[in-house]
Amino acid sequence: MELERRTFLKMTAATAVGFAWPAIAAEMEKRNDMPYRVLGKTGEKVSLLCLGGYHVGSGALTDDEAVRIIRTAIDEGVNFLDNAWQYNGGRSEERVGLALKDGYREKVFLMTKHKGRDRQTAQQHLETSLRRFQVDCIDLWQFHEVVHAGEPERIYTQGAIEFALEAKTQGKIRYIGFTGHAVPELLNEMIDRGFNWDTVQMPLNCFDPHYTSFEKGVMPKALEKKIGVIAMKTLGGTPGQIPGTKIASIPECLHYAMNLPVSTVCSGIDSMDKLRENLAAAKSFKPLTAEKVAELLERTRTAALEGRYEPYKSSWHRA
Numbered sequence: 001m002e003l004e005r006r007t008f009l010k011m012t013a014a015t016a017v018g019f020a021w022p023a024i025a026a027e028m029e030k031r032n033d034m035p036y037r038v039l040g041k042t043g044e045k046v047s048l049l050c051l052g053g054y055h056v057g058s059g060a061l062t063d064d065e066a067v068r069i070i071r072t073a074i075d076e077g078v079n080f081l082d083n084a085w086q087y088n089g090g091r092s093e094e095r096v097g098l099a100l101k102d103g104y105r106e107k108v109f110l111m112t113k114h115k116g117r118d119r120q121t122a123q124q125h126l127e128t129s130l131r132r133f134q135v136d137c138i139d140l141w142q143f144h145e146v147v148h149a150g151e152p153e154r155i156y157t158q159g160a161i162e163f164a165l166e167a168k169t170q171g172k173i174r175y176i177g178f179t180g181h182a183v184p185e186l187l188n189e190m191i192d193r194g195f196n197w198d199t200v201q202m203p204l205n206c207f208d209p210h211y212t213s214f215e216k217g218v219m220p221k222a223l224e225k226k227i228g229v230i231a232m233k234t235l236g237g238t239p240g241q242i243p244g245t246k247i248a249s250i251p252e253c254l255h256y257a258m259n260l261p262v263s264t265v266c267s268g269i270d271s272m273d274k275l276r277e278n279l280a281a282a283k284s285f286k287p288l289t290a291e292k293v294a295e296l297l298e299r300t301r302t303a304a305l306e307g308r309y310e311p312y313k314s315s316w317h318r319a
Contacts, residue, residue, distance in 0.1 A: 033283040034077025039109075039263045040228025042175055042198050044139075046080040046109050048258055049073075049282035050230065052268035053083030053112070054238075057092030061270060069275055070099035074107050076279050082230075082266045084113035084144055085125045093132035105135060113144030113179060113201075117151060119159030126167055137171055140199060143178040143190075152189040161195055175199065181233060181312045184217035191221055201266070203233035203312065206248050206256040206296050207304035212313045215260065223261055231257040231265045233312060238268055241309040247300055254281040256296060259288045 029036050035048040051073045056066045070081070083093050093112060100108065112129050116122025129138060141164065143155055155161060155178075167173045177199030180187045187200060200222050202214040209215050222229050234257040235250065236242035243250045257265045258281075265282075269275045288296075307313050 030077075031079075032075075032077035034279075035282065035285060036079075037263050038228075039175075040198060041226040042228060044109060044175075046264045047078045047282070048264060048285065049078050049278055050080040050082050050111075050264040050266040051078050052232075052266050053081065053092045053096065054087045055268040055270035056095055057088030058270045059088070059091075063095055063098060066095040067099040069269060069272060070096060071104060072272065073269070073275055073279070074099075074104055077283075078279075079107060080109050080111065080264050080266075082111055082232075083129075085129050086115060086144075090128070090132055093129055097133040097135070100133065100135065109139045110135065111140035111142065112138055113142040115144055116160050116163075117143075117154040117158060119163045122160040122163045123167075126163075126172060130172065138173050140175045140177055141167070141173040142176070142199065142201060146178055146180040146186050146190055147182040149183075149186070152186060152193060155190070156193050156195070177201065177228070177230075179230075179232070184212065184214050187214070187218045188221055191225060191227070197225070197227050199228040199230055199263075201230035201232055203310065204229075204231040204257050204260055204262060204265075205234045205236055205242060205253055205310075206300050207236060207242055207309055209297060210301050210304035211307040211310065219261070228263040229261065231260065231262045233310065234265055234267060236309045237312050241311070242300075245303055245309060247303055248296065250277060251281045251284075252296060254278065255285055255288060256293070258282070258285045259293065 036045045037048060039046045051070065056070055081096060083096055087093065110133065114122060114125035114129065116125050126141065146152060164173065164176050168176065175198035177197055178190050179201035181203050187202060191197065202218055204215055219229055235253050240250065242248055242253050254265060254267065267278050269278055303309060
């Protein structure tokens, strides 16, 4: 048994050295102690921590509380803001719009996502997002939740991509990406169909390599194409499924994702305490040793094998 354990650690350590370290070396600078990395082929410098958009629209927060969280994050060095057209019925985008007043728009790289699979829907969603944010341009606009068979074909053939390119020409968006959290094969199909995507957002955490893995199944292709990788579900969804097991702590989960060749790590934050915890993790991050990565993956392997703690994956595969 001990020989098997040593063999597993050596194999996993070798993978960690060969795969994760190039992106760590690519960190360009720090701002207010926040590490910044380059977002794929775009050349944009983005904070290692991205403020998740869903949680800032929580009904448990007032507008003022949400704005305080968003602006504090920006003041502390976070420049990448996540969001989506459907989050909290639009309240998430509206609150970010409030926070971006008074000069804060110029300090951030603003991203949102949409569910347009055809030209008309995509146009409606973009116009709505621009109005809620109260801005003329969104930095990154992503096709959201590519989780059903046939969706890549619809996106490619029903005018949605053509509209996105027109919106880019008109200065309404700057970059174009896509997301998915259930079926790695669909994300690969989005890439393989040939559009020159700027970004992809996918689940990446210390349980992912053991079950329906995006780290193994999608990230190598994305990196080969110089597509900026945005990590999400780093705690296993909401609430934090993985830290809830006591197998890995919140800082360990965040540091595992930050150690991957990603541009930024999106984290949902709905309180100042959680913001402080996430900021501390990002600002204290140092590249993990191969042995630490191997030990963490061995520790999480048994619990992760059936996808119980990544329900956004397992629920689709049981359907």
